[in-house]
Each structure stands twice: as structure tokens, then as C-alpha cells.
Amino acid sequence: MEKDLEPLxxxxxxxxxxxxxxxxxxxxxxxxxxxKQRKYQLALDSLELLIVERIFxxxxxxxxxxxxxxxxxxxxALQARSKAVKNAxxxxxxxxxxxxxxxxSVPWGQVVAYAFLADFDILRDTCxxxxxxPPSRPAYRLAIDWYFKTLRARExxxxxxxxIRRVVTWIRDENRFFAEDGEGLERHGGKKQRRG
Numbered sequence: 001m002e003k004d005l006e007p008l009x010x011x012x013x014x015x016x017x018x019x020x021x022x023x024x025x026x027x028x029x030x031x032x033x034x035x036k037q038r039k040y041q042l043a044l045d046s047l048e049l050l051i052v053e054r055i056f057x058x059x060x061x062x063x064x065x066x067x068x069x070x071x072x073x074x075x076x077a078l079q080a081r082s083k084a085v086k087n088a089x090x091x092x093x094x095x096x097x098x099x100x101x102x103x104x105s106v107p108w109g110q111v112v113a114y115a116f117l118a119d120f121d122i123l124r125d126t127c128x129x130x131x132x133x134p135p136s137r138p139a140y141r142l143a144i145d146w147y148f149k150t151l152r153a154r155e156x157x158x159x160x161x162x163x164i165r166r167v168v169t170w171i172r173d174e175n176r177f178f179a180e181d182g183e184g185l186e187r188h189g190g191k192k193q194r195r196g
Contacts, residue, residue: 033100036095036098036099036100037099039095039098040092040095040096040098040099040103042095043088043091043092043094043095043096044092044095046088046091046092047085047088047089047091047092047106050081050084050085050088051085051111053081054078054081054082054085057074057077057078057081058078085111086108089106089107089108089111092105092106093105093106
């Protein structure tokens with residue numbers, strides 16, 4: 001402690017800190033609340049990620065063209081993920097209880113019951129920073145979707161221009177082949193002879 005005291009005093013002088021914070025000072029309380037809020041947001045983000053991944057895996061396992069081996073692989077992944085989800089729920093519930101006022105806790109049974117993203121209403125508690133961003137507004141999302149669809153359409157036009165040339169060439173070559181084949185059949189009495 002004595003070894004670190006001198007650099008600490010130099011730092012306080014350089015930053016012109018006149019009084020040290022205590023557990024009762026308002027700045028201390030504000031920072032503690034901010035740290036609790038940040039821990040809550042991180043726990044919530046982690047839980048959301050795991051639940052959304054689980055929902056997508058459940059959707060994939062129930063699709064009709066998923067093979068047996070893929071289903072077994074997804075089932076093993078779901079078993080491993082369930083332990084991670086339990087741990088994430090515990091971290092989330094601890095962080096939610098530490099807030100002032102405390103947020104609602106999430107029981108394991110409720111999380112297991114989520115089968116569709118629409119059922120997953122915990123997404124509404126995401127951090128305010130995300131909700132205030134322009135992509136969270138429906139009009140902006142629609143504009144972004146149209147923008148990327150326009151980009152993909154331009155790429156598709158380039159690909160189609162190449163494909164159109166290939167199809168036209170194939171049709172022309174096919175017509176020539178049939179025209180040549182028809183002349184060859186007439187010359188040899190209706191019987192096609194092999195070349196070569």
C-alpha cells in the first residue's frame with residue numbers, strides 16, 4: 001500500500017482531485033449504478049444471443065429437409081447450449097436483482113418455452129443506445145432493406161446479361177445442330193451414320 005500511495009498522490013495532484021470519493025458521495029453512487037446497468041446489459045445481451053441461437057437451431061431441427069446426421073448434430077449442440085443458457089440466466093437474474101429498481105427475473109421454464117422470436121419479449125429491454133439508433137425505426141429499416149435489394153438487383157442484372165448470352169448461344173448452336181442433323185439424315189436415306 002505504501003508503495004502505491006506515492007504514485008496515487010501524484011496522480012491526484014496531476015488530475016487536481018481535491019476530495020476522494022466515499023461510498024456515500026453522489027458521484028460514487030452514480031458510477032456504481034452505471035456499472036450495475038452495464039453488467040445488466042452485458043448479461044442481457046449474452047442471454048439474448050444464446051436464446052436466439054437456440055431458437056434458430058430448434059427451427060432448423062424441425063425443417064423437413066434436415067437430414068438425420070444434421071438433426072443429431074443440432075441435438076448435441078442444443079444439449080451443450082442448455083448449460084450455457086442456464087449460466088447466462090443466473091448471471092442475468094443476479095444482474096437484474098442488483099439494479100435499483102430491480103428488473104424482472106427470468107425462470108428457466110420460461111426460456112425453454114420460447115419457440116419463436118415473436119415469443120421472446122425480453123428483446124424489448126435492450127439498452128437504450130440501440131433503441132435510439134436510426135436502424136431501430138421501421139422507416140429506416142425499410143429504406144435499408146430497399147437499398148440492399150437494389151444492390152443485389154444490380155448484381156443480378158450483370159449475372160443475367162451473361163446468362164442471356166449463354167442461352168442465346170445455346171439456342172443458336174442447337175438449331176444449327178438440328179439443321180445439320182436433318183440434312184445428314186436426308187442424304188443417307190433416313191439413317192443416321194456415325195462420324196469418325
